[in-house]
Amino acid sequence: MLYREAGQFKASYREDQQIFPIRQDKIAIALILAFFYLVVPVIGDQYWLKAILVPVLIFSLAALGLNILTGYAGQLSLGTAAFMAAGAFGAFNFMLRMPDFPVFSEVKILFAFIFGGLMAALVGIVFGLPSLRIKGFYLAVATLAAQFFVVWALTKFSWFSNYSSSGVISAQDVVLFGVPIDTPESRYLFVLVIVTVLALLAKNMVRSATGRAWMAVRDMDVAAEVIGIRLLHTKLLAFAVSSFYCGVAGALYAFCYLGTVEPEGFNLDMSFRILFMIIIGGVGSVLGSFLGAAFIVLLPIFLNVFFHAVFAGAVPAGLGSNLELMIFGGLIIFFLIVEPHGLARLWQIGKEKLRLWPFPH
Amino acid sequence: MKLKKTVITGLAIAATLGAAPAFSAGEQFIGLTSYRVGPYAAGGSGIFGGLIDYMSLVNARDGGINGVKLVWEECETEYNNARGVECYERLKTKGPTGNTVVHPLSTGITYSLIDKATADKIPIISLGYGRTDATDGSVFPYVFPLVTNYWSQNTAKIKFIGMKEGGMDKLKGKKIVNIYHDSAYGKETIPVLDVQAKKYGFSVTHVPVAHPGNEQQSQWLQVRQIKPDWVILRGWGVMNPTALKSAAKIGFPREKIVGVWWSGAEEDTIPAGSAAKGFIAAGFNVAGANYPVIKDIQKFVYAKGNGNMEDKSRVGSVYYNRGVVHGILTVEAIRTAQEKFGKGKPITGEQMRWGIEHLNVDAKKLKALGAEGFMPDLKVTCSDHEGSGKVKFQQWDGKKWNVITDWIDADQSIVRPMIEESAAKYAKEKGIKPRDCSKES
Known part of the structure; x- marks a missing residue:
């Protein structure tokens, strides 16, 4: 009743091609954005902003990057954390080695993030080259090489970490137009703006000719080639764009979340976590990246808090921690059985039901 | 129906995350970023077990520190840096005076917390791990790689x-x-x-x-x-x-x-x-259960069925005893801080920092604590946040x-110049102005 597009006519191609063609969707998205931009910074306390929302946003961006590559272009990758590391170390070195950046020095940090993203894109292209010959699981193994190589190189060549004895980097302060971004609210908003802009770009990219080419390659690359899509160009572009997103996410992870990172922090474990995010959230869906990241980041924290609140002292701490891990694993399996296409699919089903509501027949 | 369910679940989640357990005003809260799962669980469970048991001993035997009971809450980090930061943020405002001190027990988490803890004025004790050049307290006022780096x-x-x-x-x-x-x-x-x-x-x-x-x-x-x-x-x-x-x-x-x-x-x-x-x-x-402090723990904590270790045979093992060392130093630092800022009152993180920086556990004190030969004596100063450097x-x-x-x-003669050089480089990179240790009291 509420959610029905009857009576909303599209009189031009332009109107028909909008991101959200249905008016109710537009209103909903505007409300959601208004909530996250205006309400959350006011009601959220330091813990929520710093320790919950910022990491969820950053991992959403990384998952979005991987989703572009795996979900839209169909190239399986296990090197996400490595691309994030390239972004983090790229941004760090840009800030370190360009003390007098000549143009737009007020927004130097943004250039650093873009530079980090570009470095990650470069790494992505290099390790994407094998995708022209190998597919599926074999490609996953090739990207696994990226994972190990990047972490190894960052540890081995201490130039990357400015010759720090233990190989860690300590991110510089984030300053925008001379204003330090150091309060929880400003930091959250800063991350939110970057993530919104990039998510919007991604959404438009996958709706454009580029995105359609990716999906054609994903569904059947021989057929795509026959209709005139250049495989080399398309696949490498997917690798570059995806790695760029991961690189920016890595830079944000270092600059706006942890502050100090070691190469070892970007290990295979993290790549797997991000892969799980898109599998749980929904492969080939922008929304799914956000839902998946929220699920994987928040659920263990929720379980930990829940166990402490309910069973405080009643179960030995070691047993509690192990139980949390088991329940977490169990819930992942449960969700995959209930909806193999991820949380985004559940959302879609909900929307379809809402369309018929309250008369389901 | 589904919508209603989702909303209710969401509210329940929000309520649980927001709910703060009650701590009463006269208690000293210590947030523990522990790990009991994963590849390093043996270290985490042993050390946090020892630390918790020692705090239980102080509560049970002495009635707290000058009457201030110690309370604590654990948060599972899985030895993961991001989870460690979340735990730190979750625990830092709990208790009447906030979190007193952090024991990250992971070099990676220590690195991630240095900036945050310094800004929040909560000292980090990285006992035998973490950032070596943090020994130079003029650059790292809130980080203490105690005993030996x-x-x-x-x-x-x-x-x-x-x-x-x-x-x-x-x-x-x-x-x-x-x-x-x-x-x-x-x-x-x-x-x-x-x-x-x-x-x-x-x-x-x-x-x-x-x-x-x-x-x-x-x-x-x-x-x-x-x-x-x-x-x-x-x-x-x-x-x-x-x-x-x-x-x-x-x-x-x-x-x-x-x-x-x-x-x-x-x-x-x-x-x-x-x-x-x-x-x-x-x-x-050292390893062994044959020290008065461990015997006290067995008598006052385990004999009453309150011990933290699931496997009681690990009491007196190397990791467990290291946890007891963590406990002894934490408790003595709180005691030192109380002597300056008011006995019988819980202290803040900032006061705790003073307490750790003026910690002096000499041989006589070790004997009184029942830890003679169990751990080295140490004396922390503003410029020396290590305090001992001795090993067996x-x-x-x-x-x-x-x-x-x-x-x-x-x-x-080898270590100190390297520490100062490395700390000075860090200070330059981060734009920190080192404090003058001769003016600190």
Whole structure:
């Protein structure tokens, strides 16, 4: 009743091609954005902003990057954390080695993030080259090489970490137009703006000719080639764009979340976590990246808090921690059985039901 | 229906996350970022078990510190940096005065927390791990790598090897291989070893082992080719028993392998079986339940069924005793701070920082605490956030660890200039103006 597009006519191609063609969707998205931009910074306390929302946003961006590559272009990758590391170390070195950046020095940090993203894109292209010959699981193994190589190189060549004895980097302060971004609210908003802009770009990219080419390659690359899509160009572009997103996410992870990172922090474990995010959230869906990241980041924290609140002292701490891990694993399996296409699919089903509501027949 | 359910679940989640457990006003809250799962669970459960048991002992035996009861809450980090930051943020505002002190028990988490804790005025105690140059308290006011840092420990190790060889001059021309965990933690001692190699004229080869270290065939083949006189093992977790087994396979004598304290626990040697016999490891605490402080814990805590350890036979093991050292230093620092800021009142993180910086646990105090010979004495100052630098060496006889040396001092003439140089570089990179320690009181 509420959610029905009857009576909303599209009189031009332009109107028909909008991101959200249905008016109710537009209103909903505007409300959601208004909530996250205006309400959350006011009601959220330091813990929520710093320790919950910022990491969820950053991992959403990384998952979005991987989703572009795996979900839209169909190239399986296990090197996400490595691309994030390239972004983090790229941004760090840009800030370190360009003390007098000549143009737009007020927004130097943004250039650093873009530079980090570009470095990650470069790494992505290099390790994407094998995708022209190998597919599926074999490609996953090739990207696994990226994972190990990047972490190894960052540890081995201490130039990357400015010759720090233990190989860690300590991110510089984030300053925008001379204003330090150091309060929880400003930091959250800063991350939110970057993530919104990039998510919007991604959404438009996958709706454009580029995105359609990716999906054609994903569904059947021989057929795509026959209709005139250049495989080399398309696949490498997917690798570059995806790695760029991961690189920016890595830079944000270092600059706006942890502050100090070691190469070892970007290990295979993290790549797997991000892969799980898109599998749980929904492969080939922008929304799914956000839902998946929220699920994987928040659920263990929720379980930990829940166990402490309910069973405080009643179960030995070691047993509690192990139980949390088991329940977490169990819930992942449960969700995959209930909806193999991820949380985004559940959302879609909900929307379809809402369309018929309250008369389901 | 579905919508209603989702909303209710969401609210329940929000309520649970927002709910704060009640702590009463006169208590001292300590947030514990612990880990009891994952590849390093043995270390986490032992050390946090010991720390919690010691705090329970102080509550049960002495009624708290000058009447202030200690309370704590655990948060599982899974040894993961991002989770560690979340736990730190979750715990920092709990209790009447907020979190008093953080024990990250992970070099990675320590690094991630340095900026945040300094801004929040909550001291970090990284007891025997973490950032070595944080020993320079003028640059790192809120970070305390107490007792001994990695560089001090490493010079003590070379001293020990020199003793075994019959004098430091005998080290000339000797070959040492440094097998290290390829992470921030493992790499930390490479520069100091290189400096010592130059000073004493021995040669050193650094051989990395990738995390987690359960495959070391090629590394030990390299050892066989080099034929070193000594091997320094800088391992952590599963890497240690694997190294000992691989050494046995190529026939390298375990009496010539010297481990760091994260290689020298029962959990490192028992899985290696007979291959571990003879292995030597440094430690700033010793193993054994035969100390008054451990006996008190058994009497006041375990006899009443309140102990934290699920496996009671681990009481008195190396990791457990290290947790007790954490407990002793935390409690004594709170006591020191109370003496300045008001006895019988809970202190804030900022006051705790003062307390740790003026911590003085001398031999007399150690005896009173029942920890004589259990841990070294230490005196922390503004410029020296380490306070001791002493270690003992223990050897595994196949069943238990036996102490084979007295406390061995670090060679501060090598370590201190390197720490100051490294800290100054950090200060420059971050734009920190070091405080003047001569003006601190």
